[in-house]
Amino acid sequence: MSGPLLDVTSLGVRFDTPAGPLQAVRSLDFAVAPGEVLGVVGESGSGKSQAMLALLGLLAANGRASGRALFEGQDLLALDEARLNRVRGSRIAMIFQDPMTSLNPYLAIGAQMALVLRAHRGLRGREAAREAGAMLESVGIPDAGRRLRQYPHELSGGMRQRVMIATALLCRPSLLIADEPTTALDVTVQAQILELMQTLRARFGTAIILITHDLAVVAGLADRLLVMQQGECREAGSPEEIFYAPRERYTRALLAAVPRLDRAGPPAPPLRHAGAAPLLQVRGLRVGYPVLAEGLFGRKRLLRAVEDLSFELAPGEVLGVVGESGCGKSTLGRAVLQLVPASAGSVSFLGRDLGQLERAALDAMRRDLQVVFQDPLASLDPRMTVRDIVAEPLETFEPGMAEAERSNQVAEMLSRVGLDPSHMNRYPHQFSGGQCQRVAIARALITRPKLIVCDEAVSALDVSVRAQILRLLLELRRLLDLSLIFIGHDLAVIRQVSQRVMVMYLGRVMEMAPAGELFGQPRHPYTRALLAAAPVPDPRLERSRPRVGLAGEVPSPLAPPDGCVFRTRCPHAREICAAQVPVLARHGAAEVACHRVAEIQESALESAS
């Protein structure tokens, strides 16, 4: 070993802002050995991304880096733009979180790759195309010649990230910096990308710095970990050291906040009103969006977002709805709230069919039906004070209430969700993301609703904040006797909050079962694949776990497969799966929509014994 590939000492990053200098990274030291994977973990604002951007001179205009970063004999921080450009993209490559926005949408894939080849290797034309095509094949993109002519929007999310990786590796860099490379991807695709990085690292010997907020992602992949908080390194060490014997309080807190898919959450409280009439009853619900079709006089096509879906929700129950993007879970939530019209079926709330109600009656019902969305800042009116935002439903539903009483109620609700009521005259932007989500929850709760739909309500939040919000929701549920429909893509979060879980795929329910049953003994091949793909924050478990890789990605909901919609990705598919749509049938405690559930169950038992 000739020493580290990259040796960073006392790296600092400072931003000059109108409010004064902001120290984003403070005296950070770390090194990366050739071929090594360094996981850099931290919550938002920890400086993990800025530190790496600083290495490549990619800070915003008002950013300044200090310190030393020795890479292959030169100090990266001392290089001028021209010299740096000979390192960037060539010796060190970087890929980013969102491949849709990180690839130029106006240039064909091939053209973007060719620019890199031309800049660093002087390759042009056919030569460049051959090289780019070869690299696409090695990141698992077949039919590379055709792909080169395609534009980013014509590719799926996973494909785009593969293209990003392929572009990054074109010049065989000795270091790849990957900034949250899988965060925007579905869990099965995330597994594929992580697998790919693993493979490529083995093949090209590229060292990788993997920046992530998700401890589970790096658990199996990293050789060493760096935990950052507020611009400083809190703890560094091997995954085993960090996960099993964290020395720092912050690391311990972080680990504790991570919901564990492999462990049941705190046992969900039993249903208090077991056997009572259902609060919500959904029967044969279908929702379709018309989509403009091709052709001069082409008919509009129907995007079937939700197909033939039925379930009930008992008072006080928490139903988790999980699935990958495009599975219709958000549409389901909106249809329940009557925010989108159902094309068939019924939604009955407290015994009344919401779809049949007059406008006024429906509006009156809405005080019992509230919603919390994913992006708290975007769903709160930036021009209203927090007090007005929270009080708004009261003004609608109890117009006669006195102003003082209204303010009292707002104050009470704010303190309930853990906010200081004295801040009620501030505006949303003066609060953090977690606080904004508390405001949104307060607004949803102010009318004392019976049901709240949480649509990815914690997905945008940092791990520790997410844990707090989840705790808050569950506590409020208990105190206020709420029912929740909790929509999410993160299996671990779903497991933590739900009593019952519904797994959706392309608008259909694949499996619905009590949480313990579903996570303990998944029956549907899709459920099993989801669970297998989700990483677990446990290095040993991750490394030893057999990964049942699910090939491909979710097909377009505009053209779902015939028969069982999952059959195109299902390892167990047979002819019958293409011929017939499987119905949701009871298997033990679960309901499963699969023709082959019995055989799969048997073989699973056999292989286990």
Place this chain on the structure above:
Amino acid sequence: MPEGVNRRAALLPVLLCCLLAGCGERTAVPSASAGPVGGPGGQERAQQQLLRKGNGAEPESLDPHRTESVAASNIERDLFEGLVLETEDGELVPGAAASWEVSADGLSYRFHMRPDARWSNGDRLTARDFEYSLRRSCDPATLNGYSSILYPILNAEAVVEGRLPPTALGVQALDDATLEIHLSGPTPYFLGLLTHSSAYPVHRPSVERYGEKFARPGNLVSNGAYRLEEWVIQSHIRLLRNRYYRDDAHTSIDEVWYYPIENDDAEVNRYRADELDMTEGVPFRQVRWLREQLLGELRIAPYLGTYYFGFNNTRPPFRDNLPLRLALSMAVDRDILTQRVMGTGEQPAWGFVPPVVNYSGQRPAWADWTQEQRNAEARRLYHEAGYSEQHPLEVELLYNTDQNHKRIAGALAAMWKQTLGVRTKLLNQEWKVFIENRKRRVITQVFRSGWIGDYNDAYTFLQLLHSANGQNDPGYRNPAYDALLDQAAATADPAERRALLEAAERQLLADQPLIPLYFYASKRLVKPWVGGYRPNLMDHHHSKDLYILRH
């Protein structure tokens, strides 16, 4: 242009700044670098005899029988020549005709053609050409909007109205050299009418060959001092000297360019940039400044027109209300109006007829009072009409959108307010809207108006207020006045006719159905090197009489 008001308002400060910045100095002495104009003797002609004239609007046509605009008639004056020609002094001299005789009853005119008269293509110009042309001019199929000017000719009205064929017109070529015209009544100003474009000759073979397009370059054959060389619509019209013109030997200018420039600010700019030798008009706001800066280049002369504000005599409050009409008229200080408010060279008008030939303009007695006396009398009449400070007249003053009219209307309103306490509401309308309203005499109370004479005679003004005239916008109707005019029209004796017309104007002023304000003045900028320019009452100029001095 419709945006004129705002544009002008916005422009003024900019203009001023720019002028102050010294742009004016250079043009104040335009020929400083080129030595004295006209050489040491002052009369040396330039090598290149080329005249560039601003001409207002784009002419609608150059067919003299199908044009009504001043722009078209300016050019046609160079292209064509009638039987009679009017000099700059208002004198009628032989044009295409060498001489003429008038019968004793004043009803028959016999013209003798010049034997050497030719068209611009060399064809001979004969009496038959005039016979054909006058018939064509009156033929309803020609759609001549101005054919009524030929109504004094026997049967002309019936021909225009289609009741008689054009051949019935009282015009007859006895032979190639002699033309006889018969009138329906004695018309002392008839010869003057023959200078009008409706009486110009057109070249029959070209008309018959090219039809509507005969007045285009390449097609148009004319008999004036110039011929049409080029017409780039909206850009320019270029005339070249007609070598076949009878008096070509005395023509100096070889080439005339007419530029249509509606915007008078733009026109002045092009003049100051030496792109024009003469303008068609002058923006009234710049008159004072130009008079000071362009030493003698601003040429102002009385013009055959009266600017007045009419009362609507068909409706209250002005119908049958002489005291009120008189009061409002007397309360207007015309000296202040012309000198202070306008200051652009116009003469105050107390009567309706401007200083035409063979006529004495009439004035009411109070025209010679001081304004204080007039104001006092105005107040008395105002009270007599039943108005007072406590019970003031409320009146609407209508004018077409224009800065000049606006200023004058504002001044009138202020004078009425000050002297009588009248409450005036100023109302402006776009031109076509305005004339329609004025004609309908329904919503008008007091309205702006003006009349430009068609020929140099009092009758062209006085006939306007004949009760049978469709353009009698004030709706004035006095049988005594009508009778005086009818009598004058039938009178051949000049002195008698003049007395009748003067009596008619006195009647008109006694009834005061309108407020005469001023007699128009023609204003244009003429470069010092343009020789032979003589301002005149009709504001008619022939390029053939002009010449370019060395400069």
Place this chain on the structure above:
Amino acid sequence: MLRFTIQRLLTGIPTLLVLIAAAFFLIRAAPGGPFDRERDLPPEIEANLRQAYHLDEPLVRQFGRYLGNLARGDFGPSLQYRDFSVTELIRAGFPVSLRIGALAMLLALLAGVSAGAWAALRQNAASDHLVMAAAMTGISIPNFVMAPLLVLVVAVGLGWLPAGGYGGGAWRHLVLPVITLALPQVAYLARLTRASMIEVLSSPYIRTARAQGLSPGRILLQHALRPALLPVVSYLGPAIAALITGSVVIEQIFGLPGIGRFFVTGALNRDYTLVMGVVVFYGTLILLCNFLVDLVYGLLDPRIRHLP
């Protein structure tokens, strides 16, 4: 793509018909007529004229007649310029307007886009503020103020260029009108380009390009220019309309023999056929230009191109 083209062209027809109908009835609804003037025509002559131009017929019939003639490409005779047909007038005026307009558009694009891009690259530097202040001034000064100002200084004061006229299209005569017409568009395009360029330059894919070690010049040309020009392209449609309206004033002030001047004098004179002709001609032109702009946009933005 072909279908898209045909579809767009077909949808233009009803738009045009509505435009024609609106213009036809509106101009006739305006008080006053083509033969109203200070000095009245004798009633018989006016009747003759009205008959000659079919103005004595019921409006609906006139409209039908107009559409019929239009379908044969005949705009009818001008009521004001009596020796000319509207087609002749438009044919005479359009080359002038096109020349001025096209040059102004070219100037606006070249100057506006480069000034905007330049300012964007120097965001918040003094030069950026200077360019943007100049642009703001350019937008705020209407061309009917700018034109006489330029004439007074450049033509009357300095005597460098003619104060007006077309001069058969000589460049000296085109400079001032083109600059005046282009100026507000230069200013607007500069602001537009700057804003859009700044947005593009801060987008993640530019960061990617920098991370790939591409030189700033290459990033600007290969990655940033095309997306930054998209708002510019979509503004071209309105810009063409703005140039056409602007040319009405410019042609008046500089005495250029273009269509815009016909429009003004036509409207003032109630020259129905001339006004209609200009409206229909320019309406068609703007529809076509918008369509072309859409096509160009599609070429620049692959996401649009591949849409149905």
